[in-house]
Amino acid sequence: MRLPPAILANTEEVLREILRFSAPADSTLSRYFKDHPRLGSRERGAVAEGIYAILRNKSFFTDFAEAGASPTMRRLTILGLAEAVGVDSLGGLTEEETEFLNRIQEIDRNLMPPQMRSNLPKWLFDKFVAQYGEAETLALSHALNQPAPLDLRVNSIKATRDEVVAGLAEAPIEAMPMPYAPLGLRVLKKPTLQNLPLFKSGAIEVQDEGSQVLSQIVGAKRGEMVVDFCAGAGGKTLALGALMRNTGRLYAFDISEKRLAKLKPRLARSGLSNVHPVQIAHERDAKIKRLAGKIDRVLVDAPCSGLGTLRRNPDVKWRQKVEAVAEMQEKQASILDGAARLLKGGGRLVYATCSLLDEENDFIVEQFLAAHPEFDLVPMSKVLAEQKIDLEMGDYLKLLPHKHQTDGFFAAVMERKPMAPKPPKDKPADEIDADADE
Numbered sequence: 190m191r192l193p194p195a196i197l198a199n200t201e202e203v204l205r206e207i208l209r210f211s212a213p214a215d216s217t218l219s220r221y222f223k224d225h226p227r228l229g230s231r232e233r234g235a236v237a238e239g240i241y242a243i244l245r246n247k248s249f250f251t252d253f254a255e256a257g258a259s260p261t262m263r264r265l266t267i268l269g270l271a272e273a274v275g276v277d278s279l280g281g282l283t284e285e286e287t288e289f290l291n292r293i294q295e296i297d298r299n300l301m302p303p304q305m306r307s308n309l310p311k312w313l314f315d316k317f318v319a320q321y322g323e324a325e326t327l328a329l330s331h332a333l334n335q336p337a338p339l340d341l342r343v344n345s346i347k348a349t350r351d352e353v354v355a356g357l358a359e360a361p362i363e364a365m366p367m368p369y370a371p372l373g374l375r376v377l378k379k380p381t382l383q384n385l386p387l388f389k390s391g392a393i394e395v396q397d398e399g400s401q402v403l404s405q406i407v408g409a410k411r412g413e414m415v416v417d418f419c420a421g422a423g424g425k426t427l428a429l430g431a432l433m434r435n436t437g438r439l440y441a442f443d444i445s446e447k448r449l450a451k452l453k454p455r456l457a458r459s460g461l462s463n464v465h466p467v468q469i470a471h472e473r474d475a476k477i478k479r480l481a482g483k484i485d486r487v488l489v490d491a492p493c494s495g496l497g498t499l500r501r502n503p504d505v506k507w508r509q510k511v512e513a514v515a516e517m518q519e520k521q522a523s524i525l526d527g528a529a530r531l532l533k534g535g536g537r538l539v540y541a542t543c544s545l546l547d548e549e550n551d552f553i554v555e556q557f558l559a560a561h562p563e564f565d566l567v568p569m570s571k572v573l574a575e576q577k578i579d580l581e582m583g584d585y586l587k588l589l590p591h592k593h594q595t596d597g598f599f600a601a602v603m604e605r606k607p608m609a610p611k612p613p614k615d616k617p618a619d620e621i622d623a624d625a626d627e
């Protein structure tokens with residue numbers, strides 16, 4: 190069935206706003222839908238998918254849209270909607286526009302210059318080529334320009350993976366176990382989940398497989414003291430709390446009250462009672478000091494450029510700036526430094542990002558280790574073997590959309606060396622040393 194011609198006007202209207210890049214595309218879209226309550230769910234879906242298709246393919250769509258008689262914005266809209274819903278579902282095109290679309294469909298995209306084929310801004314294309322080489326950059330950018338699949342995490346304190354597969358089948362929703370995340374399921378279509386009893390009861394959460402693997406490698410165990418330093422809306426917090434079997438104490442820190450507020454309803458659904466959300470002012474907050482040297486595991490899921498999530502947030506590549514990456518590095522180093530104080534001897538510190546740039550990843554970890562001889566790197570190959578995750582990695586976890594079909598993620602695990610016992614208060618330190626020599 191064809192979409193009503195008015196969809197073209199709606200998409201063009203919201204596109205104009207989104208291309209100003211003054212706010213994230215998903216929040217602009219939500220606001221637009223709230224202001225246009227008459228749009229049905231099929232129409233809303235078409236507008237959103239059309240916008241995302243334009244953001245994913247902006248470089249070559251813009252190039253084509255600029256050549257022709259009708260206004261560029263209208264042509265961009267037509268290209269995006271045709272890509273998202275198919276030419277046959279589009280109503281209200283003029284003859285000239287239909288011809289334009291047919292011409293574009295015949296173009297072999299492989300003949301375009303590499304940067305245009307990648308649909309990345311020049312600064313980012315250059316950075317990726319320097320790091321991955323041109324052939325891999327093209328494979329990576331191709332994967333980043335596809336919509337992400339829908340991944341679920343089974344909440345192991347509420348259900349098993351098999352029970353969830355059976356429950357989804359009744360809906361009927363087909364779901365496949367995922368290769369790396371032991372509690373992960375990939376849903377083949379994209380059904381609405383919010384009204385399913387499995388969702389309402391907290392037996393499932395939406396979470397990318399890469400994000401699930403990252404929670405798993407923290408290695409949090411029953412009864413431990415754990416800190417999720419940059420918990421946000423709690424995607425990884427919830428996974429950690431379940432891995433701890435709802436025991437011990439899991440602090441969810443973040444500076445953002447708004448993000449922590451989003452964690453609350455998810456927490457209520459999850460049935461976890463071991464999670465303690467705490468808003469902190471910054472990474473040196475006095476609330477953190479009280480826990481110094483007492484924590485078994487700390488996850489720093491650091492704020493980053495977010496370039497690993499382009500499948501979901503294609504606007505990020507156009508909104509992100511090269512200068513912002515440098516600013517981000519300073520923040521990442523400072524947060525990692527602040528979080529490291531929490532660990533007890535033998536405790537593990539996990540640094541993670543959803544960035545694909547070495548400068549936010551390897552570089553931050555190497556700089557940290559050089560300044561903190563009290564920490565040793567635990568090779569990721571060892572950590573993955575401990576967790577029985579069948580992934581080939583060296584020192585670090587580097588999940589890549591074109592290789593692992595996940596969002597792009599980086600993680601490193603560092604272990605604090607055992608601490609020297611503190612001298613008793615009534616005995617001077619040099620006396621303790623003399624005793625130890627005997």
Ligand SMILES: C[S@@+](CC[C@H](N)C(=O)[O-])C[C@H]1O[C@@H](n2cnc3c(N)ncnc32)[C@H](O)[C@@H]1O
Nearest residue numbers: 419420421423424425443444445472490491492
């Ligand atoms: C990558 S997001 C975290 C995503 C979250 N862990 C999840 O799995 O959904 C980074 C978070 O770091 C928070 N943040 C930024 N600066 C911080 C700081 N100095 N201390 C703690 N959290 C901070 C941001 O508010 C944001 O929620």
